[in-house]
Amino acid sequence: MIVRDTLASHDFRRKITHHVAMVTLFLMACAAILPLGFVFFYVVEQGAPAINWDFFTKLPAPVGETGGGFANALAGSALLIFMASLIGIPWGVSAGVYLSEYGRGRVAKILRFSIDILASVPSIIVGIFTYAMLVMPLKRFSAIAGAVSLAVIMIPVIARTTEELLKLVPSHIREAGLGLGLPRWKVTLRIVLRGSMNGIMTGVMLAIARVAGETAPLLFTALSNRFWSLKIDQPIASLPVQIYNYAISPYEDWHRQAWAAAFVLVVLVLSLNLTTRLILRRVDGKTR
Amino acid sequence: MERHFDAELKQLKDLILEMGGCVEKAVEESTQALIERKPERFNRVHELESEINTMHLAVDEACVQLLARQSPLAADLRLVIAVIKINTDLERMGDQAVNIAHNGTHYLKEPALKPLIDIPRMALEVRSMVRDSLDAFVKQDAELAASVLDRDDSVDALKDQIFRELITYMMADPKTVPRAINLILIARNLERLGDHATNIAEDVIFAKTGADVRHGGRLAAKAKV
Amino acid sequence: MSGIVANPYILEVEKLNAWFGQNHAVKAIDLNVVPHTVTALIGPSGCGKSTFLRCLNRLHEEVPGARVSGQVMLQGDNIYDPGKDPVAVRRQIGMVFQKANPFPALSVYGNVAVGLTLAGIRKRSILDEVVERSLRHAALWDEVKDKLKAPGTSLSGGQQQRLCIARALAVSPPVLLMDEPTSALDPISTAKIEELVLELKKEVTVIMVTHNMQQAARVSDWTAFFLLGESVEFAETRKLFTTPQDSRTEQYITGRFG
Numbered sequence: 001m002i003v004r005d006t007l008a009s010h011d012f013r014r015k016i017t018h019h020v021a022m023v024t025l026f027l028m029a030c031a032a033i034l035p036l037g038f039v040f041f042y043v044v045e046q047g048a049p050a051i052n053w054d055f056f057t058k059l060p061a062p063v064g065e066t067g068g069g070f071a072n073a074l075a076g077s078a079l080l081i082f083m084a085s086l087i088g089i090p091w092g093v094s095a096g097v098y099l100s101e102y103g104r105g106r107v108a109k110i111l112r113f114s115i116d117i118l119a120s121v122p123s124i125i126v127g128i129f130t131y132a133m134l135v136m137p138l139k140r141f142s143a144i145a146g147a148v149s150l151a152v153i154m155i156p157v158i159a160r161t162t163e164e165l166l167k168l169v170p171s172h173i174r175e176a177g178l179g180l181g182l183p184r185w186k187v188t189l190r191i192v193l194r195g196s197m198n199g200i201m202t203g204v205m206l207a208i209a210r211v212a213g214e215t216a217p218l219l220f221t222a223l224s225n226r227f228w229s230l231k232i233d234q235p236i237a238s239l240p241v242q243i244y245n246y247a248i249s250p251y252e253d254w255h256r257q258a259w260a261a262a263f264v265l266v267v268l269v270l271s272l273n274l275t276t277r278l279i280l281r282r283v284d285g286k287t288r
Numbered sequence: 289m290e291r292h293f294d295a296e297l298k299q300l301k302d303l304i305l306e307m308g309g310c311v312e313k314a315v316e317e318s319t320q321a322l323i324e325r326k327p328e329r330f331n332r333v334h335e336l337e338s339e340i341n342t343m344h345l346a347v348d349e350a351c352v353q354l355l356a357r358q359s360p361l362a363a364d365l366r367l368v369i370a371v372i373k374i375n376t377d378l379e380r381m382g383d384q385a386v387n388i389a390h391n392g393t394h395y396l397k398e399p400a401l402k403p404l405i406d407i408p409r410m411a412l413e414v415r416s417m418v419r420d421s422l423d424a425f426v427k428q429d430a431e432l433a434a435s436v437l438d439r440d441d442s443v444d445a446l447k448d449q450i451f452r453e454l455i456t457y458m459m460a461d462p463k464t465v466p467r468a469i470n471l472i473l474i475a476r477n478l479e480r481l482g483d484h485a486t487n488i489a490e491d492v493i494f495a496k497t498g499a500d501v502r503h504g505g506r507l508a509a510k511a512k513v
Numbered sequence: 514m515s516g517i518v519a520n521p522y523i524l525e526v527e528k529l530n531a532w533f534g535q536n537h538a539v540k541a542i543d544l545n546v547v548p549h550t551v552t553a554l555i556g557p558s559g560c561g562k563s564t565f566l567r568c569l570n571r572l573h574e575e576v577p578g579a580r581v582s583g584q585v586m587l588q589g590d591n592i593y594d595p596g597k598d599p600v601a602v603r604r605q606i607g608m609v610f611q612k613a614n615p616f617p618a619l620s621v622y623g624n625v626a627v628g629l630t631l632a633g634i635r636k637r638s639i640l641d642e643v644v645e646r647s648l649r650h651a652a653l654w655d656e657v658k659d660k661l662k663a664p665g666t667s668l669s670g671g672q673q674q675r676l677c678i679a680r681a682l683a684v685s686p687p688v689l690l691m692d693e694p695t696s697a698l699d700p701i702s703t704a705k706i707e708e709l710v711l712e713l714k715k716e717v718t719v720i721m722v723t724h725n726m727q728q729a730a731r732v733s734d735w736t737a738f739f740l741l742g743e744s745v746e747f748a749e750t751r752k753l754f755t756t757p758q759d760s761r762t763e764q765y766i767t768g769r770f771g
Contacts, residue, residue, distance in 0.1 A: 104577055172610045173617070175572060176677065180628040180684060181604025184575075190631055195617030291768060359727055361754050361766045498756030 040266065047263025050256045060226050060242075066253040070261050072228045073242040076143070079230055080222060080238055081208055083147035088154035089204055093193075095155065096162025096200075101188045112163075119156035126152050127217030135221060143236035146222025153214060154207040161203025165196045202276045209272040213265055215240035239265055293358050300350050300371055301426070307343040307378050308422040310336045314385035315418060315481060319411035322392040322474065323404060330389040340382035347375040363495070370495035374425065377484040377491075381418070384484070388477045395470040401457065407471065410446045410478045413439065417485040424489060430496040436489035437501070443482035450475040520589055523548040523718050524569070524688060529583035531561075531568050533576065538564045540742040541583070546735070548687075551710060551719040553729035553750065556739035557770060562722045565739065566690050569720065570606035571599040587688065604628075607681035607717075611693040613673035615665030615680075622661040624676055628684040643683050650716060651679035652709050671702025675709065682717070689713065691721040695728065707732050726766055730754050738762045 054069045061068030099112055130149035135141055169192050177187035193200075218224075223235035224245060230236070239261055246258035314336040321329035351372050354360060360368055395401075417436050424433035454468040490502050499505070524546035531539035539561045546552050554562040567573040568581050571592060584591045592602045615624045623630075625644045634640065644661070648654040653675040657668070665676055674694060681689060691710070695703040710719055710732050723729050729736055730750060737747040738759070746753060746762045757763045764770055 169617075170612070170614070172612055173614050175575075176608070176610060176614045176680075177616070178572060178575060178600075179570060179603055179608035179610075180631075180681070181600055181602075182628070182631050183600050186631050191616050191627070194619075197618060293768070361726065361730070362757050362763050364767050365755060 040270075043259065043262050043266050046259040047261075047266075050260035051263065055257065055260050059228055064251070068257075070239070070242060070257065070264075072225065073237040073239045073261065074264075075228070075230060076222075076225070076237040077212065077239040079143060079232075079236065080146050080150060080218070081212060083144065083232070084150035084154055084211060085204070085208065087147065088151035088158060088207065091151070092155040092158025092207070093162050093200060095159035096166065097188060097193065099159070099163045100166035101184075101192070115156045115159050118152075119160065122216075123153055123214050124216035124220075127220035130217065131220040138233075140233070141221060141223035141235040143222050143230075143232045143234065146218050146236065146238070147232075149217035149221045150211040150214060153211050153217065157207040157210060158200075158203050161206070162196075162200050165199035165203070166192060168199075169195060198279060202279055205272050205276050209269045209276075212268055212272075213240050215244055219244075293354075293360075293364070296350075296354060296358075297364065297367065300347065300354070300368075303343060303347050303350065304371055304374060304378070305422065305426060307340055307347065307375070308418075308425075310340050310343070311378050311381045311385070312415065312418055312422070314340070314382055315388075315411075315415055318385045318388040318392060319408070319415070319478075322388070322395065323408050323411070325396055325400070327393055327396045330393055333385055333389040337382045337386045340379060344375060344379040344382075347371065351375070366495045366498060370425075370491040373491045374488050377487045381481055381484045384477045384481050388474050391470045391473045391477065395467055395474070398467055401464055401467040401471065404471075406446055406450045406453070407475060407478070410443060410450070410475065413443055413446070414478050414481045414485065417443070417482055418488075421485045421488040421492065424492045425495075428492070428496050430493045433489035433492040433496075437486050440482050440486045443479060447475050447479040522546055522586075523588060524720075525586040526569075527584045527586070529565070529568055529585060530581065531564050531573055532580040533564075534578040538742055539568065542744050544737060544744060544747055546688075546718060546720060548718050549714050550734040551714050551721060551732055552735045552737065553733035554720065554722045554737050554739060555724065555726060555729050555765075556745075557765065558724070560739040561742040562737075562739040563692055566692055566720065566722050569688075570608055570690055571602050572608065574599070604632075604684055605686050606688045606690060607684065607686035608690045608692070609674070609677050609681055609694050611696055613670060613677050613697070615668070615673050615676050617666065619665055620662045621657050621665055621668070621676060624665040625679045625683050628680060632684075644679075647679040647683040650682050650713065651675045652705065652712070653679055669702075671698050671705060674698060674702070674706060678706075678709065678713075682713075687717060689717045689719050691719060693722055693724060696724065703728075726754075738765060740765070 054067065056069060056074065057071050058067070058069030059072050060070075095111075095115065099108055099115075102108075103111065126149050130145050130152065134145040134148060138145075173195070174187055174192060177191045178184065182191075218238050218241050222238060222241070224241045225235045225237045243258045243261045243265070246254040246261070249255070314333050317329050317332045317336070321327060321333075351368050354368050358364075417439055420432055421436045423429070424436065451472060454472050457464050458468045490500075493499060493501050522545040524544075526542055526544040526546075529539060529542045529544075530537070542565060554566065556562050564573060569585060571581075573579050574581055581593065584593050586592075587602075587605060591597070592606075615621075616627060619627060622644055625647050626640045629640060629643060645654060645658075648657060653672060656672060657663075657676075660667075665673070668676060674697075678689075678694075695706050698706070707728060710721070713719060714734075721729075721733065733750045735747065736750045736753045738745045738753070738757075738761075740761055746757060746759045748758070753762065754766060757766065
């Protein structure tokens, strides 16, 4: 009774504190979202009007002339992402599978630690590394080098996501697979991995969203190309690099096109993230 | 670990003991009334019998509840099953005491046929069997119970003796027939009381050891004990 | 010379020991299982009954740091022979777990057939027949025959567990291990599965871990009481629950364990 009364007497003060705290937190959350909102709206405001059919179909016009488009950069980015995925997805998923299913002891601990570090290496360092590994020996900038550098960025992201997702699969699912008289590798690949496919695809999409806008590594590897080129041993145009080039140029028209390209990039990244979120919610709904 | 269930089992045992006490008293009153020729003592027997019947219902109800709610196993299960059976035997014993009172009332209306010798001996033996079988139940003493089983034979022998003697009386003088028949019936009642006491002893052995010694399994009982 | 006299036991366990690192979880167990019976393993938590069960299909050794010694003869053949492949052993001894675990992303049909499809059997006619037979044996066919393509996880809890039983039965093991198969289910599903087990013993031999004493009493023919890694008493169920020989068994089954 004494306890109850004492607690009750503090009620009013507690309620005031509660409300003040709530309002403060709300304002801070808004403050955090504000920059993102500004960026998004500014890009939309500047970029949307500049979008036209030419943007998607025409190649860059000669320097100084107006008109032209980003066709080669769009195609180039697509090719780079495609090749980076070809390299990065199998590599990343395999690493994730190893760490989750077979990794015990010191070797695994070191591997996990290294992957975490790799994930936080600045992308420009990745670019310089790839430059030293692929560009210098071959004495040329190339799309393949660009793809490799992007893959190096993708791998730790995919590996981490894969490992986390596989760890979510309860151990008795594996035991059930083993109990049926199936070898461990089959259990891992055909049962455990297949069951986590949704989540792994999500991880892949997040990795793609990440590298779609990477500029620094491409500067050292794929460089850029004013013409249409899909050759893997040649420099290739890409969306972020071309935006950079156009943005620092003195031409008004190029600035306008750079905004359009930025708009496309933001839409791409946003839609990838939203799709990811929707899929994750569906996956969660099923397992619940 | 003391369980709530143990308290319920103890209550059940106490109820049986109370019932057994009433049965012992009823047998005492009915036999002593006959031996001392005091027919007013027979009234007490009727009162005791209705108490026995009330307890008979309560014990069965309690056992049903225990079985339904507690799903007893092992020794607990055997105990509850034994109690159900002992309950039946005690109730029958109450009935037999009433029968003795009934037959005894008729006998005492007329002068004594002969000095009673064997019937008091039978009554004594039967009463000690009843007491020992209930004692064995309280103490869960299988050896004591086995000893009760042995004494049933001597009770049966006494009954046969009484039959033979009274038949000679009846053949000699037909006027003695009504009284002789009453005494024969009373001997029969006492013999049935002995049988019920052995039933109780068999149930005690089952509860304690799990061995079923009925219908000739007594050698097995001796071996187990 | 084996095979001339029919082996009365389908499983003979001899001096089985199991360790988790230094923890001696199962101590020198001897146990013989009669074919086409249900054997229940009971005992308090941590007594080693689940660990023992997992030794019977060589699942225990998959845990890092785990070790087993002793032998387990399945129809006369020691499954712990150095040359024996654990994968092949596990095809002979099926297992059903406490939490129903149909494989994700597989349909009902896919789940039942998985033991065969992943072993390389693809012929549709064989799979159809095995799936139907297994689902019938698991008393699930009538409930799912119209939704074989539905995801395994879309069934109710009790149905999922029966699906797991069907999945284990599909590879036709002579012995089926069950680790507390009904402890996560409601009473009606539990009753259905208990009925199922009584039917199943016509086809397979069942060894079941349960912490529900009444279930062990209802369903099993033989019962083993485990305590602190040892098998304290192993007897026919009808004897163990009416006249247990060991006082520890008596204390456990009457609930007097502290």
